[in-house]
Amino acid sequence: MDHSHPGGRLPARPGHRGAVVSDVPAPVALLCPGQGAQRPGFTRAWMQHPVFARRMAELSSATGLDLSHHGTDSDAGTLRDTAVAQPLIVAAGLAAAALLPRSPADLVLAGHSVGEVTAAALAGVLSQGAAVTFVAERGRAMAAAAGLNDTGMSAVLGGDLDEVLTAVSRHGLVAANINGAGQVVAAGPLGGLAALAADPPAAARVRSLQVAGAFHTPHMAPAERALAGPAAALSPADPWVPLLSNADGTVLSDGAEVLRRLVSQVSRQVRWDLCMTTLERLGVRTVVELPPAGALSGLVKRALPGVRVISLRGPDDLDSLSGLFGPAPV
Known part of the structure; x- marks a missing residue:
């Protein structure tokens, strides 16, 4: 990612400002996984890269959680805690994206569940600091809602x-x-x-699944209400690149609408199948999944045969991006 772009967001496509044009083909998709993809030690190899380690430290400060420790040393029980897992997953995705110095000319972003917050930050809707602060609130609110029932x-x-x-x-x-x-x-x-x-x-x-509650169902209505206040304090920008919605797979171009959907998403069904349908419609030929990678890559391989799939499970996998994103920063 080009660090000259404010908030660590991906650069705008040439010739476009603010709202995006949904019908322009985007042959490369950057995918951001959701809760349940985390596993003990999944950031250990990534932490050897100074850019990743520095970004994790910055995002830890924004959340008040030691995300660097949780990603390397916390056990499965700790990572099952929604209040830990959600900010960790978003922070890891943002930190890994910081190793991508620039995006292709045509790029589309999509995230599954909490990964939609990662995607929104990379699209410039929220700053990275605002994104992890919001997702920390989201994790706490959803953990509290999950504690109301078994x-x-x-x-x-x-x-x-x-x-x-x-x-x-x-x-x-x-x-x-x-x-x-x-x-x-x-x-x-x-x-x-x-x-x-x-x-x-x-x-x-x-x-x-190793999750603590019935997410994306009416059981999460208390969490949705709890997020209304934190969301109202944010000032979303329009996405710089096509950003897909979990609600229905549509391409969003209005930042305020993205934020509204991020709030309602906690108690609303996720339609990742429709997101993959949109990837196909947009002419995507390559998908790159940020860490903790694997789950979304598997779905794409089965649903979209012929699409090249790159799972970034560790920094060595960055070599697979040759010709797509350019050399990694040091």
Whole structure:
């Protein structure tokens, strides 16, 4: 990323200012993962890069959390805490993006769940400091809402989509994420999730996710209300590059609308399947997933065969970006 751009945001596409034109093809997509992608030690190798380490220290100061420590040394139980996981994931994505000195001429940004905050910051809607401060508030609010009831989330892998959605509803659950590529995330009371696991839809399997509550469901309504105040204090800018919405896969060009959707997103269904449909419509030929990378790359590989997928799992993977982003800074 070019550090001359304020807030660490990606540069505007040549010839465009402020709002973006959604129908201009964007052959490279930068993807920002969401909660559940984190794993113990996932930033350890990245911390050897001075630019990454410096950015993590700066973002730690903005949140009041030692994100450098959490990314390298905290155990799985600590990283399951929403109040830790969400700012850590966003900070790691922003710090890794700082190793990209410039964007391609055509770029589109998309993030899954909390990763949408990472994407919004990289698109210039929020400064990086404002983004991690907001997401720290988001994590605390969602953790508090999760503590009100015994809820969780499980991935339903495979099966017919209609049959999966019927089974999810039958057990008193909500399809919190429709991720495409044969993956739906069910959310709700733990008893309902256990019943779903014991009686999965035909040709599907159910896997419990390491999250602390039923995110992107009405269970998170208290968190949405809690975020209204912090959001009102922010001054969003229009995105500099195409930015996709989890709500419906549309390309957003108005910063205020992006912020409104970031608030409502905590209790609203994530339609990552529609985001991937938009990537295909925009003519994306390469996707690059920021750390903690892997989950979104897998979905794209299954849903969009023929698209080149680069998962940035460690700094050595930056070599795969040759010709896309230029040399990494030192």
